[in-house]
Amino acid sequence: MPKKVVSGNYAAAYAAKHARVEVVAAYPITPQTSIIEKIAEFIANGEVENLQYVSVESEHSAMAACIGASATGARTFTATSAQGLALMHEMLHWAAGARLPVVMVDVNRAMAPPWSVWDDQTDSLAQRDTGWLQFYAENNQEVYDGVLMAFKIGEHEKVNLPVMVIESAFILSHTYDIVDMPTQEEIDDFLPPRKPLYTLTDFDNPFSVGALGTPADYYEFRYKIEKAMENARKVIKEVGKEFGERFGRDYSQMIELYRTDDAEIVFMGMGSLMGTVKEAVDVLRSEGYKVGAAKVRWFRPFPKEELYELAKNVEGIAVLDRNFSFGQEGILFNEAKGVLYNTDANPVMKNYIVGLGGRDLTVNDVRVIAKNMKEIIEKKELDKEIEWYHLKR
């Protein structure tokens, strides 16, 4: 299998190329820009055929052009970050509502003000109710694999929804790592050309998409999106398993469990910070802590069953959120607690807000969190539910 040393952004661009995307509409924003630059380079060098590149005048138009292209039957890709994603928000609803499987890479970047170009998950998590599937990558390999799987999952006849593949600003987007890439033939075999649910080129049976839905029908349209999300759970697992069988990296689990078998305390989180957490788990295990890590790969649809299976066997879950929903708590924490409420799984759960705006989370920080969790479990008393871990005092 060919290996390349690439940044997360280049991994995303190569994956789009290997998926044989037909239309890319994109607007540049730091730190996403090198994704679309690399794709432009593929075109300039004649490395891709039949790829139309639309350099639009805003992110809002990028997503609008993508929905137009996808509705015309093309395999469609774009990428953005933070403010750009926020500007797209309206059209994210449109892509899902019109059941168009656009694939987009979002480079997690903190929202302004104050201006920041560094890592933070609030931009993508603020889009959670748009009807997009969300895959959070831990490393460059997962960015690459995630994009390939995203096309297969989003375009699946039982899903037909857009998919967001999410990577960390700079920690992944601009850091080089070894990425295994299957051959084009192997990928073509895994990911055949798109068979759209509908296309605007059907002139013999003309129809309208997105017309006014009266109270007699609108409700059912929403329900069908939710049905597609539910279908996606099964499709994600199937495609993840197939990916593992073909390419050796298994993604059949929506939550990746790391040394959780006999764990008392589990650290749960998403994205690149889980690389540090896994490293910390190894260190803490050698120090006698019974800890493990649970990396939530798919945030939408939310892996409810897998979370329950994990939660019923552990004493405490430390949820590490690189994001925050103001007036409430970390978003993953909020979702995870909600899932477990009506179950018999009742671990102690504490929310650690970490790494906002690119603040570093180290192995030692995870050790401090482990100590705190151990204390809470021993005392059987939660000191506080939400801790802003790095706060300067």
Place this chain on the structure above:
Amino acid sequence: MELPADVKKKLTLPAEEHFYAGHTACQGCGASLGLRYVLKAYGNKTIFTIPACCSTIIAGPWPYSALNAPLFHTAFETTGAVISGIEAALKAKGYKVKGEDGIMVIGWAGDGGTADIGLQALSGFLERGHDGLYIMYDNEAYMNTGIQRSSSTPYGAWTTNTPGGKKHFVESRPKKKVIDIVIAHKPAYAATASVAYPEDFMRKLKKAKSIKGPSFIQLFAPCPTGWRAPTDKTIELARLAVQTAYFPLFEYENGKYKINMPSPNKEPKPLEEFIKLQGRFKYMTKEDIQVLQEWVLKEWEELKKKAEVFG
């Protein structure tokens, strides 16, 4: 529907209908006429994109469509971007776009969705040179939301958010010249048209299909509801707008302007004839009408000069 032979002879437009009866336009709607002519000109091998506007409703609620052509309803500000994406996808997939037997990609948007919220996407579509046609049907306000001013609303017009009261006087700014903004992009083809002159409109539509690159047509489409005018006066109003030079007909191609007025040698009729048929101008005093009249003639002279210099 098969028409009798003597009727057929009189028709200058194709008898074929691709815009069906049962649409939900108001009585006397100019926009619905425009849609009908577009479909007559192009047949059904067209892809329509319609943003939030009267035509969203006119085309009908799900699962109906009054258009015998594929139609993508989109968000208010996105017409230019969506047609760009459609055109790109058609090219990527190897379809023939435009020309005699090619697919026609059309954005059909009102003046609010074009002159205001959609201006950026229109600019992008024009500047990038996509092979499509953007038609702005101009009824001079946000009619679908209940007659609010747009930047295409003329000086002196009543709307529900320029209501005319003791202190506040109706619309106080002149109509935004969207066509001039479009021409500044040097598109392949740009033109004004009116629902009162369907042959001229059809000719321009055919031209837009034959030319490579982006085209734009600003179609004058009276709205009896919003203009507080009788529903049987739509064509008369549209004709008077041209005859008074309030909305002159012209084309722009290869840097050249060409005026195409029905009676080229006649002086414009007094604007008052156009104004007095409409309730929306009822707050205007004689002086206000004079202000608007002077603006119209000044713009008209400017256009004639352009046609003279760049003709």
